[in-house]
Amino acid sequence: MPSYSYRCSEGCRFDALYPMAEVPQETDCRVCGARARRSVTAPHLSRTGSSAFQLMxxxxxxxxxxxxxxxxxxxxxxxxxTTSNPLHAKLPRP
Known part of the structure; x- marks a missing residue:
């Protein structure tokens, strides 16, 4: 489930999890209770090691x-x- 960042008029920032189809533009601030608007942030990209990407x-x-x-x-x-990592067993086989 994606994480969305919100900021209220008092300056509080917090993250909230919502399904993509149900993301509100505004919600109540978890810190002070004021109305908080959704803010634009950079996407959270995976930091998986390059060896895993090479294998895939x-x-x-x-x-x-x-x-x-x-x-x-x-x-x-x-x-x-070729590998002893048990997670590699879940990768698709040719």
Whole structure:
């Protein structure tokens, strides 16, 4: 749910969570009780590490441009894991 910033006439600032379809332009100030108007702020961008983005880009790219291999993998060998992070298991597979 997105966070919206509000500022009242007394100078108090606070953030509030609302669904995008129900965001009011004005609300009561949580500090002093005066009417507070929604203020324009910069978007909150993710600070996910570049390695996570590289992994997602590589997975998406491999769907249409598979990597070239020189030989087939052996059928008896266990599959090689490239990462030990359990969150990577949730990423889409090609």
């Amino acid at each position: 880009d590589r997975s998406a790219r491999s769907a249409s441009e598979p990597e070239v291999v020189s030989s087939l993998p052996s059928s008896g060998a266990p599959r090689q894991r």
